[in-house]
Amino acid sequence: MVTIETIISMKKKHEKIVCLTAYDYPTAKILDEVGIDIILVGDSAANVFAGEKTTLPITMEEMLYHTKIVARAVEHALVIADMPFLSYQTSLADAVYNAGRFLKVGARGVKLEGGTPMVDTIKRLIDIGIPVMGHLGLTPQSIHKFSGYKLQGKTEEEASRIIEDAKFLQSAGCFSIVLEKIPAALAKRVTESISIPTIGIGAGPHCDGQVLVLHDMLGLFEDFTPKFVKKYARLGDEIRRAVQCYKEEVKKGIYPDKEHSF
Ligand code: KIV
Numbered sequence: 001m002v003t004i005e006t007i008i009s010m011k012k013k014h015e016k017i018v019c020l021t022a023y024d025y026p027t028a029k030i031l032d033e034v035g036i037d038i039i040l041v042g043d044s045a046a047n048v049f050a051g052e053k054t055t056l057p058i059t060m061e062e063m064l065y066h067t068k069i070v071a072r073a074v075e076h077a078l079v080i081a082d083m084p085f086l087s088y089q090t091s092l093a094d095a096v097y098n099a100g101r102f103l104k105v106g107a108r109g110v111k112l113e114g115g116t117p118m119v120d121t122i123k124r125l126i127d128i129g130i131p132v133m134g135h136l137g138l139t140p141q142s143i144h145k146f147s148g149y150k151l152q153g154k155t156e157e158e159a160s161r162i163i164e165d166a167k168f169l170q171s172a173g174c175f176s177i178v179l180e181k182i183p184a185a186l187a188k189r190v191t192e193s194i195s196i197p198t199i200g201i202g203a204g205p206h207c208d209g210q211v212l213v214l215h216d217m218l219g220l221f222e223d224f225t226p227k228f229v230k231k232y233a234r235l236g237d238e239i240r241r242a243v244q245c246y247k248e249e250v251k252k253g254i255y256p257d258k259e260h261s262f
Contacts, residue, residue, distance in 0.1 A: 002037050002078040004109065004131045004175045010037070010208070011197040017176075017209025019199055020217070023049050023066045027214060028073035036077050038199070040111065040211060041067045043082040043141075048215035051223075055140045056085045060098055063087075064105055071106025080133055081107035085141045088112050088121055095121045099130045111178065113139035115165025119172045126173035134169035136162050136190075137203065138181035149226070153182040162186065163193050170194045178211060179203040181228070202228035 010017050019038035022028040023045045031039055045066055046058035067081040081102035088095035099110045109131030112118060122132045137152045146152070153159045162182065169177055176197040179187050184204020191198045191206055200207030212229060215221035219234040249255035 001076050004078070007037065007078060007176055007197060011195070017197055017199060019209055019211035021045075021211070021214045022070050022073075023214075025069045025073045028070040028079075031214075032074045032077050037209070038211070039070060039074055039077045039079050041070050041079065041081045041107065042111075042213065043084050044213045048213055048221040054143050056143070058084045060084060060087050060101065064101060067102055067107050068105040074106075078109065079107050080109045080111050083110050083112045088118075089114075092121060092124050096124060096128060096130075099125050099132075100128075103130060109133060109175065111135055113141050115161070116168045119168050122169065122172040122174060132172075132174050133199075134166075134174040134177040135180065136165050136169070136177055136182075137179045140180075149181070151181055151183065153186045159183075159186045159189070163190055166190045166194050166198075170196050176209075179207060181226075202226060 007017060017037050019040055020031055020036050021040045021042040021044055022031055023041060028039055041063065043055040043058050043063065045062070046052040046055045050058065052058070063081060063084050067079070071079050083095070083098060083102070087098040102110050110125065111133040112121070113135040115136055118134075122134070125132050138146065138149060140149070143149065153162045166177055174196060176199055177194070178199045178201060179190060181202040184206060187198065187200055187203035188206035191208060197208035199209040199211050201211045213221070216225060216229040217232050219231045219236050222236050225231070246255065
């Protein structure tokens with residue numbers, strides 16, 4: 001079973017950490033069978049599962065449901081639940097209560113967005129036994145502050161702040177940090193500045209691990225594809241083909257045939 005200790009030791013062994021998102025039982029089961037190290041129940045479910053424009057609307061109850069059904073499928077991978085917008089920013093008490101609820105339904109840690117302002121929250125969660133994954137760079141819950149899904153850390157001032165934030169998250173006790181949509185050279189600097197693993201998404205090849213949104217890399221979410229996404233399958237096309245075939249067979253009376261009848 002992949003543990004927090006396993007993930008931290010992988011950086012020391014220069015072994016790449018493989019992470020993908022999942023929101024449901026059947027896909028989580030496949031990811032676990034293949035040996036994905038970390039399964040992130042991302043709040044990207046708001047976008048690619050529920051069709052929202054941002055991650056802001058997804059609720060604790062919805063994230064708890066996704067986390068519960070993912071955790072039910074997983075035997076080996078480390079299941080991390082993403083804390084939704086307003087579930088941890090409002091007070092330490094809210095953060096503790098909501099993070100704890102994720103552990104109650106089977107997550108083994110939580111992810112939350114933000115740098116230095118999140119340090120007290122992260123320390124508190126870790127103090128009471130809840131492992132925390134940080135998230136820096138393009139943090140989608142701050143989409144309106146950034147005025148869009150823009151590359152972060154372009155100026156030296158921004159880059160230095162991200163490196164400082166990463167050091168603060170490490171000293172607060174995070175076991176890893178997601179770096180989203182920052183230049184590859186900056187991700188390399190961050191990765192070399194800290195001893196906990198960095199997990200990149202749109203952050204180039206130098207991170208200690210990589211994460212992608214499952215529906216993006218499978219070609220299942222077709223509204224928009226970020227430049228950093230490599231499509232490893234075209235499941236949208238495959239579903240279209242299968243549904244079209246089923247439709248034609250029902251219309252023509254081909255299905256159900258003898259083989260599929262009693
Ligand atoms: O919600 C999510 O899927 C994420 C990943 C993009 C890291 O936070």
